[in-house]
Amino acid sequence: xxxxxxxxxxxxxxxxxxxxxxxxxxxxxxxxxxxxxxxxxxxxxxxxxxxxxxxxxxxxxxxxxxxxxxxxxxxxxxxxxxxxxxxxxxxxxxxxxxxxxxxxxxxxxxxxxxxxxxxxxxxxxxxxxxxxxxxxxxxxxxxxxxxxxxxxxxxxxxxxxxxxxxxxxxxxxxxxxxxxxxxxxxxxxxxxxxxxxxxxxxxxxxxxxxxxxxxxxxxxxxxxxxxxxxxxxxxxxxxxxxxxxxxxxxxxxxxxxxxxxxxxxxxxxxxxxxxxxxxxx
Amino acid sequence: xxxxxxxxxxxxxxxxxxxxxxxxxxxxxxxxxxxxxxxxxxxxxxxxxxxxxxxxxxxxxxxxxxxxxxxxxxxxxxxxxxxxxxxxxxxxxxxxxxxxxxxxxxxxxxxxxxxxxxxxxxxxxxxxxxxxxxxxxxxxxxxxxxxxxxxxxxxxxxxxxxxxxxxxxxxxxxxxxxxxxxxxxxxxxxxxxxxxxxxxxxxxxxxxxxxxxxxxxxxxxxxxxxxxxxxxxxxxxxxxxxxxxxxxxxxxxxxxxxxxxxxxxxxxxxxxxxxxxxxxxxxxxxxxxxxxxxxxxxxxxxxxxxxxxxxxxxxxxxxxxxxxxxxxxxxx
Numbered sequence: 001x002x003x004x005x006x007x008x009x010x011x012x013x014x015x016x017x018x019x020x021x022x023x024x025x026x027x028x029x030x031x032x033x034x035x036x037x038x039x040x041x042x043x044x045x046x047x048x049x050x051x052x053x054x055x056x057x058x059x060x061x062x063x064x065x066x067x068x069x070x071x072x073x074x075x076x077x078x079x080x081x082x083x084x085x086x087x088x089x090x091x092x093x094x095x096x097x098x099x100x101x102x103x104x105x106x107x108x109x110x111x112x113x114x115x116x117x118x119x120x121x122x123x124x125x126x127x128x129x130x131x132x133x134x135x136x137x138x139x140x141x142x143x144x145x146x147x148x149x150x151x152x153x154x155x156x157x158x159x160x161x162x163x164x165x166x167x168x169x170x171x172x173x174x175x176x177x178x179x180x181x182x183x184x185x186x187x188x189x190x191x192x193x194x195x196x197x198x199x200x201x202x203x204x205x206x207x208x209x210x211x212x213x214x215x216x217x218x219x220x221x222x223x224x225x226x227x228x229x230x231x232x233x234x235x236x237x238x239x240x241x242x243x244x245x246x247x248x249x250x251x252x253x254x255x256x257x258x259x260x261x262x263x264x265x266x267x268x269x270x271x272x273x274x275x276x277x278x279x280x281x
Numbered sequence: 282x283x284x285x286x287x288x289x290x291x292x293x294x295x296x297x298x299x300x301x302x303x304x305x306x307x308x309x310x311x312x313x314x315x316x317x318x319x320x321x322x323x324x325x326x327x328x329x330x331x332x333x334x335x336x337x338x339x340x341x342x343x344x345x346x347x348x349x350x351x352x353x354x355x356x357x358x359x360x361x362x363x364x365x366x367x368x369x370x371x372x373x374x375x376x377x378x379x380x381x382x383x384x385x386x387x388x389x390x391x392x393x394x395x396x397x398x399x400x401x402x403x404x405x406x407x408x409x410x411x412x413x414x415x416x417x418x419x420x421x422x423x424x425x426x427x428x429x430x431x432x433x434x435x436x437x438x439x440x441x442x443x444x445x446x447x448x449x450x451x452x453x454x455x456x457x458x459x460x461x462x463x464x465x466x467x468x469x470x471x472x473x474x475x476x477x478x479x480x481x482x483x484x485x486x487x488x489x490x491x492x493x494x495x496x497x498x499x500x501x502x503x504x505x506x507x508x509x510x511x512x513x514x515x516x517x518x519x520x521x522x523x524x525x526x527x528x529x530x531x532x533x534x535x536x537x538x539x540x541x542x543x544x545x546x547x548x549x550x551x552x553x554x555x556x557x558x559x560x561x562x563x564x565x566x567x568x569x570x571x572x573x574x575x576x577x578x579x580x581x582x583x584x585x586x587x588x589x590x591x592x593x594x595x596x597x598x599x600x601x602x603x604x605x606x607x608x609x610x611x612x613x
Contacts, residue, residue, distance in 0.1 A: 077503065079499060079502065079503060082499065082502065084406075107505045107506065107507055108505070110502065110503055110504065110505045111504075111505035114503065114504070115503035117496060117499065117500065117503075119496055121494075121496040121497055121499075121500045123497060123500070123501075123514065123515065123518075124497075125518035125519070126514075134501075134504065134514060135504035135505060137510065137514065138501055138504045138505060138506035138507075138510045138511065138514055139504060139505035139506060139507075139510070140507070140510060183500070186500075186504065187503070187504065190504060190505055
């Protein structure tokens with residue numbers, strides 16, 4: 001690999017953050033995957049993943065392309081099932097209740113477990129303001145003082161100062177980074193407890209990435225965040241926990257999970273060490 | 282001296298960039314160009330022919346040709362001259378053309394959009410493939426069969442609905458009738474035309490709906506959308522231009538439809554705005570009604586009627602393009 005990162009530098013980035021221990025932040029809602037498997041047709045893509053996401057923390061999922069990270073987070077809010085041949089086994093527990101249980105209203109699950117995608121995808125037929133509030137309309141939620149909610153979400157997403165004078169402009173008129181923060185603001189409007197982010201910065205320039213990372217740190221005070229990233233510095237900068245996924249020609253497995261500083265400084269598994277030191281992937 | 286003065290560089294003219302295409306490319310270019318131009322040539326030739334043949338009648342009759350309701354040829358079928366002078370006016374037929382086509386679109390578009398949404402978002406895969414081929418078959422179905430079916434099967438049932446509409450909505454001038462004749466009305470013809478235009482509107486809308494970007498659909502679902510709220514917020518804004526485009530294609534087909542209307546409608550030369558009353562006609566059915574026994578000036582008058590129909594269709598398509606270009610971009 002041309003870009004070799006010294007493990008010590010990542011570890012030092014990870015160590016500069018105020019360390020949070022499990023249970024020290026009793027905010028939001030915990031989410032837990034238990035013995036989760038996933039398939040596309042006959043292709044077994046995820047094998048036996050068990051992961052407990054502590055409420056009020058940021059967990060980064062790292063690993064080479066095709067190891068099933070994105071598939072994994074899509075099982076956490078039941079977006080997985082939109083792919084026609086997709087199948088899964090195991091359980092995902094939100095507040096201890098299985099979100100795949102019969103009779104669960106899937107739209108309610110997605111209101112509590114929001115998602116931000118890799119590519120910014122604001123609704124082009126709506127204005128900036130309408131985009132922020134679109135979740136209310138889509139989920140048929142009634143809420144008074146919508147103006148306040150709109151402002152609150154845009155402030156939390158770090159976009160308010162840039163758009164407050166043009167809330168009636170089209171969402172597509174913003175830059176890529178702004179569009180992604182608009183998408184974050186949009187997911188906040190339905191007040192999720194958990195926010196899933198699938199490589200939210202991979203299409204953005206470093207400046208925009210920095211703004212979004214600040215936003216993520218800020219949001220993690222009030223909610224649980226799970227982020228897929230290919231950028232290991234990013235994982236080191238923003239996450240409390242890191243999970244390393246790997247697919248060695250078989251279904252993807254979770255090799256190791258632990259506090260981010262541990263994963264980057266003293267990985268227990270040789271494969272994790274090879275990956276975080278840039279020997280492959 | 283400043284630097285900018287000492288190092289003044291001459292700014293050149295932009296170079297002309299050209300390539301010499303290979304021989305095979307030039308041959309292919311000619312072939313496809315001919316194909317592309319041919320439709321324009323054919324259309325132009327038809328308009329030119331209709332214009333030449335109809336010019337005399339149009340210049341003699343003037344604006345009355347499209348405002349006047351009478352159609353009378355002074356030449357009898359046996360070739361002798363009649364007592365009165367000929368009068369040619371297609372006003373009633375134009376009214377009929379527009380009314381039946383609008384009824385067709387008003388009934389057809391909601392059904393077609395619903396069926397396109399069903400096919401794209403609700404139908405199981407096996408059903409979808411089957412239904413799509415049925416709808417394609419329906420689009421290719423001969424119009425005389427629709428006409429016969431409309432006359433023999435739809436009309437008895439349609440009369441019942443027409444009477445119902447009349448009974449409860451006759452305060453609306455559109456649904457009033459001056460005489461209790463409910464069969465062979467523009468309403469029935471409009472329903473037949475609606476059935477004929479549904480396949481084309483369905484397939485155009487379906488095509489556009491299926492191009493809705495997946496990331497927007499997923500974004501909506503990730504925000505807790507139900508299928509219907511997702512369709513309303515994402516698919517319909519994106520597909521609105523397709524719906525308009527399909528509706529205009531349908532309108533064009535309904536306006537030009539001949540045989541089905543001729544079979545169903547009771548052709549009467551009066552402007553009939555009471556859509557439930559059994560009287561009316563459209564320009565195309567007028568042409569087929571009169572063409573067999575027309576001669577001389579009347580044939581030219583029919584050509585002129587054809588020209589007007591041609592121009593009307595052209596107008597509808599142009600307006601459709603304008604609407605699609607103006608409204609269609611917003612949801613993209």
